Amino acid sequence: MRSCRSVIALATLMALNPRASDAAQILQPALPFELDGGVMTAPAAADTRAPGMAAARVRVELPAFVAAMNVSTPLASRQGFQPATLGVGGVLTAPLIHAAPDAIAVNGLLSVRYATGTGRGGAVARVEVGEATGLWIGARLGDARVDSVAATYRAPEPPLGLPFTPFPTGGPTGIGTGVWHREGALIVGASMTTGWTRYASNVVTMHPGVGTDSVVQPATADTSEVTHYGTMRLSDLWASWTIGRLGLDVAGGTRAGAHLATVGWVSGTVTWRVVPVVALALTAGNRGSAVYGPLADRGTRGYLAAGLQLSSWTWSQPPGALASGVRAAGYRIVTAPNGDHLLIVLAPFAQRLDVRGDLTAWRDLPCAPLTGGRWQCPPALPTGIHHVSVRANNGRWEPLPGAAIAVSDYGDTVGVIIIS
Amino acid sequence: MRHWRRTSARLIAGLLLTATATGAQGSAEPPLDSATALVVERIIDGAAADGLPIAPLRAKAIEGARRGASNEMILRVVAGFAVRLRVARAILRSSTSDPELIAVAGALTAGVSKPAAESLVAVVRAQPRPMPVTVPFVVATDLSARGVPADSALAVVQAVLRRNGNETDLWTLRAAVARDIASGGDPLDALMVRSGFSRAHQPTPRSDGTRPPPGTP
Numbered sequence: 001m002r003s004c005r006s007v008i009a010l011a012t013l014m015a016l017n018p019r020a021s022d023a024a025q026i027l028q029p030a031l032p033f034e035l036d037g038g039v040m041t042a043p044a045a046a047d048t049r050a051p052g053m054a055a056a057r058v059r060v061e062l063p064a065f066v067a068a069m070n071v072s073t074p075l076a077s078r079q080g081f082q083p084a085t086l087g088v089g090g091v092l093t094a095p096l097i098h099a100a101p102d103a104i105a106v107n108g109l110l111s112v113r114y115a116t117g118t119g120r121g122g123a124v125a126r127v128e129v130g131e132a133t134g135l136w137i138g139a140r141l142g143d144a145r146v147d148s149v150a151a152t153y154r155a156p157e158p159p160l161g162l163p164f165t166p167f168p169t170g171g172p173t174g175i176g177t178g179v180w181h182r183e184g185a186l187i188v189g190a191s192m193t194t195g196w197t198r199y200a201s202n203v204v205t206m207h208p209g210v211g212t213d214s215v216v217q218p219a220t221a222d223t224s225e226v227t228h229y230g231t232m233r234l235s236d237l238w239a240s241w242t243i244g245r246l247g248l249d250v251a252g253g254t255r256a257g258a259h260l261a262t263v264g265w266v267s268g269t270v271t272w273r274v275v276p277v278v279a280l281a282l283t284a285g286n287r288g289s290a291v292y293g294p295l296a297d298r299g300t301r302g303y304l305a306a307g308l309q310l311s312s313w314t315w316s317q318p319p320g321a322l323a324s325g326v327r328a329a330g331y332r333i334v335t336a337p338n339g340d341h342l343l344i345v346l347a348p349f350a351q352r353l354d355v356r357g358d359l360t361a362w363r364d365l366p367c368a369p370l371t372g373g374r375w376q377c378p379p380a381l382p383t384g385i386h387h388v389s390v391r392a393n394n395g396r397w398e399p400l401p402g403a404a405i406a407v408s409d410y411g412d413t414v415g416v417i418i419i420s
Numbered sequence: 421m422r423h424w425r426r427t428s429a430r431l432i433a434g435l436l437l438t439a440t441a442t443g444a445q446g447s448a449e450p451p452l453d454s455a456t457a458l459v460v461e462r463i464i465d466g467a468a469a470d471g472l473p474i475a476p477l478r479a480k481a482i483e484g485a486r487r488g489a490s491n492e493m494i495l496r497v498v499a500g501f502a503v504r505l506r507v508a509r510a511i512l513r514s515s516t517s518d519p520e521l522i523a524v525a526g527a528l529t530a531g532v533s534k535p536a537a538e539s540l541v542a543v544v545r546a547q548p549r550p551m552p553v554t555v556p557f558v559v560a561t562d563l564s565a566r567g568v569p570a571d572s573a574l575a576v577v578q579a580v581l582r583r584n585g586n587e588t589d590l591w592t593l594r595a596a597v598a599r600d601i602a603s604g605g606d607p608l609d610a611l612m613v614r615s616g617f618s619r620a621h622q623p624t625p626r627s628d629g630t631r632p633p634p635g636t637p
C-alpha cells in the first residue's frame with residue numbers, strides 16, 4: 001500500500017508540477033484524493049442463503065466527483081454457483097446557488113448520481129452555521145439519495161464493504177431534510193425523508209361461466225395491471241465518535257408507509273485502526289444485511305460482519321473538505337515559462353476568490369479564474385516563507401488549504417508556504 | 421550588507437506609514453500613528469543593524485494595521501518577533517538563510533522551547549545529506565498549531581529525521597496527522613500513530629498534567 005501511495009503521489013506530482021523542489025508542498029495539499037480498498041465477510045447474508053459474503057470497494061474522491069467500484073460475492077452459496085456482483089458508480093456535484101453572510105453559508109448543490117445501469121439525480125441545499133452545525137434539505141428523482149452530498153458531512157465511513165447506512169433509501173422520488181452537529185470528536189445527526197413509490201398490482205376480473213345442458217363455457221378471468229402510489233417515510237438518528245484509533249458508529253431508524261409494515265432498525269460499528277493503513281471493524285444490525293443496508297428487504301434477519309480495510313490514506317475526509325463546495329480545496333505552485341512561481345488555488349465551486357498575506361502586504365487581492373476550478377492568485381511568489389490566507393465568495397478568511405499552518409500573532413490561523 | 425539593511429529599514433518604515441495611510445483610505449483601517457510608526461522604525465532599524473531580516477518585521481506591522489489591531493498590539497508583536505529572530509539566530513549560530521531564521525522564530529512563537537529548537541537544529545545539521553532547517557521547523561509549527569504540544573511535535577520531527585527521514589516524509593506525516601485531527605482524532609494520538617510511535621512509549625505525564633515530549637526520560 002505504501003508503494004501504491006508513492007505511485008499515486010508521484011503521478012499526482014508529475015501531473016501537477018514537474019519541479020522536484022516543490023515536491024514537498026504538492027504532496028501535502030488537501031486535494032481530496034483518496035483511494036481505499038477492503039474486504040469483508042457477512043456470515044448472515046440472508047438474501048443469498050450463503051454462509052457469508054465477500055465485498056470490496058475502491059473509492060476515489062475528487063473535489064466535485066466521487067467514483068466508487070464495488071464487488072460482492074456470496075461465499076459457498078447453498079444455491080449453487082452465484083456470480084459476483086459488480087457495481088460501478090459515481091456522484092458528480094455542481095454548484096447552484098451560494099450565499100455567505102457572516103458565519104452562515106447557504107450552498108445549493110446539484111448531485112447527479114450514477115450507479116450501474118441507472119442514472120439518477122437529486123438536488124441538495126445546505127445551510128451551515130459556523131463550522132459545526134448544519135441543515136440540509138433535498139429532493140431526489142429516481143433512486144438517488146437526497147443525502148448523497150449532505151452525507152459527506154457525517155462521520156468517517158467505516159471500513160469498506162461494511163456500509164453503514166444512516167440514510168436509507170426511500171421510494172423512487174422524494175424529499176428529505178436533516179441536521180448534523182459536531183462537538184469535538186462526536187458527530188450526531190438526524191434526518192427524515194418521504195418518498196413516493198409506484199406500486200403495480202394485478203386486478204383480476206372474473207367472468208362466470210355460461211352453460212347449457214349440452215355446452216358448458218368455463219369461467220374466464222381478465223388480469224389487468226393497476227398502478228398506484230404509496231408513501232414511504234423514513235427517519236433516522238445517528239452518531240459517530242472517533243478518538244485515536246477507535247471509532248464507534250451507531251444508528252437507528254424507522255420505516256413506515258403504505259403497503260409496508262412499520263419496521264425499526266439499529267446498527268452499530270466498532271472500528272479499530274491497527275496501524276495507519278490497516279483497520280479492523282465489526283458491525284452488526286437487527287435486520288437487512290451488511291452489504292445492502294438495513295432496509296434493503298433482502299432479509300429480515302440480523303447480521304454480523306467483520307471487515308478489514310487497507311487504506312492508502314486515512315479513510316476519512318475532513319468534514320466539509322469535499323462537501324463544502326465553495327471553499328478552496330487545495331493549492332499548487334507552478335512555474336511560469338518566465339521562471340515565476342505562481343500560486344494556483346483549487347476552488348471549483350467558488351464564484352470569487354481573494355488572497356491576502358505578506359505577499360500582498362495584507363491587502364485583499366482577487367484571484368483570476370482559470371479553467372477546471374483553478375484560480376491564479378497574485379503576485380508571483382519570491383523565494384522564502386510566505387503566510388497566505390484565502391477567502392471564497394466573500395466568506396471567511398481561511399488558511400491556504402493544504403498548506404502548513406501557523407497561528408498568527410494577531411490570533412487567527414494562516415497558511416505557510418515555502419518557495420525554495 | 422548591514423548598511424544596506426539599515427537604509428532599507430528606514431525606507432520601509434517610511435513606506436509603512438504610507439501603506440497604512442493608503443490602507444486607511446481604501447478600507448477604513450486605522451493607520452499607525454506617528455509615535456507608533458517611529459517605534460516600529462526603531463525596531464526595524466535595530467534588527468537591520470543586527471543583520472536580521474526586516475521584511476517579516478515590516479509584514480507583521482502591516483498585517484496588524486490591516487487587521488485593525490491596536491497600536492500597542494502591533495508594537496508588541498513586532499518587538500516580540502524581533503526578539504525571537506535574535507533568539508533564532510543564536511540557535512542557528514553559523515551562517516543561515518532568512519527563511520531558516522523565520523521558520524525557527526515561528527516555531528518559538530508556537531511555543532517551542534529554545535533547548536528543543538537547538539536539539540532539532542543539531543539533528544538536522546547531522547543529516548548525511550545537508551538540508552535547511554526550514555521544513556522541519558515549519559512542520560513542527562504546523563503540528564503545534566493543530567493542537568500537538570509544541571515540544572512533542574519537535575521531538576517527533578527530530579525522531580523522523582533520525583530514522584533517515586527527509587523533507588517529503590515530514591510533509592507526508594504532517595498531512596496525515598492533519599487529516600486525522602480534522603476527523604476528530606486526538607492530536608497527540610494522531611501524531612503518535614502516524615509517526616509509528618506508540619502511545620505506550622510516551623513518558624508519563626508530569627505532575628502539572630503536561631506531557632513531556634517522546635524520547636525524554
